[in-house]
Structures are given as C-alpha cells and as structure tokens.
Amino acid sequence: MALAMRVVDAAKALVGCTLEHEDAVGVIVETEAYHEVEPAAHSHIGMTPRSRVLFEAPGRLYVYRSYGIHALANVVVEPEGVGAAVLIRALEPIEGLGTMAMRRGRTRPVDLCSGPGKLTQALGIELIHNDTSVRDGPVRIGPPPRGWERPRLVVGPRIGITKAADLPWRFCAADSIHVSRPWPPEMRRKAA
C-alpha cells in the first residue's frame, strides 16, 4: 500500500499543531492515520450512519464512543467522498491545566492528555462535537504555537487494533513524555 497518502501526510503534519476547546489547549504529540482502503478504518465498510462524517470534506471532526466509555476524536482528511481521518492520540497540555485536572480527576500533567480517551475527557470533547468544524469550532485545530519547534517524529504501528496492525501509521513526537503507552521502542530506549 502506497505510504504517500494524503491522510498519512496529514497525520505527520498535525503533530505539533494545537487542539483546543474552551480554555483547554494542548499541542498534539501523537496521531494515527486511518483510510477506507485498509480494514482498521471505520470507513472501510462504506458509508453508514456512523461513518458518514468520515466521507465529508476535510476539516470535520469525527467523534465516536469507544468501549462504551471514551470519546475518541479524529480530523477528517482527503477530498469529499473518500473516508479517511487522523486520530488524535495524545497532547502536551499547555493551557487550562486546572480545568483538565478537574475533568480528569488527576493532577499530574502527564496524566491529563496522554491517550486518546484521556485528552477528550480533559478538553471536554464529547459526541455532541461529532460533525463540527475544526476551523470554526467549538473544537479547533490551530498552527504550532510561536516558539515551538516542529518535533522530530518517531513512526510505529498503530495501537489497539487487530486489523492491518502492521501499517506504520502511528506518529509520535520523539521527545515528548506525553505520548500514550506503549511508547515506540525507539523512545523507550532513550527514556528507560
């Protein structure tokens, strides 16, 4: 499968950008790409009531419930009619840490947004935000904050899936302690 897909490039480019909702803001440090041509994607089965948003024009937010408990947030990519999205898996929290801690019931910054279910809880992202615009809000994607370097990326296989688990479509900021577990081998070595 060709690796040079728009959604893969978008997954890389989103690392370093900001995700914000109300007063809570974080820098994206981990993403995964999903595309209709591979079976792990919700869009793989075609357009259903749930997957419809994935086929919309780029820039829509796709939020779904995972394991009956967590809301997971994705950014729709690829032209209208192609079902693809980038899953936001972890943030480095930079604003509104008090609000996040309240919502999470945890105080350590590293426990606030270091996982796809954690970050939606910390930012207050829920199913009502499904099919909203990441340009116009209320949940917004923004450019990297001033003074932030674009992070070096570590690539690895996607997490928590059973199908197409071999595709290296997970992208982590190499030096961030806010990446979700398990860390890619390359990061484990360094942090020990």
Add this chain to the structure above:
DNA sequence: CATGGGATTGACT
C-alpha cells in the same frame, strides 16, 4: 428486535 464487538482506561494480582 437481539446480539456482539471494539482506534481504552484504571484498578488490581
């Protein structure tokens, strides 16, 4: 209409 399965997390052995 009934059933089964998750793109997870936190608690516990």
Add this chain to the structure above:
DNA sequence: GTCAATCCCATGC
C-alpha cells in the same frame, strides 16, 4: 501481567 466497565452501532434474524 489480567480484567471489567459500558454504549453506540453494525449485523442478522
């Protein structure tokens, strides 16, 4: 390392 919680939705009868 194991395991349960919990709900939306796809599927099949």
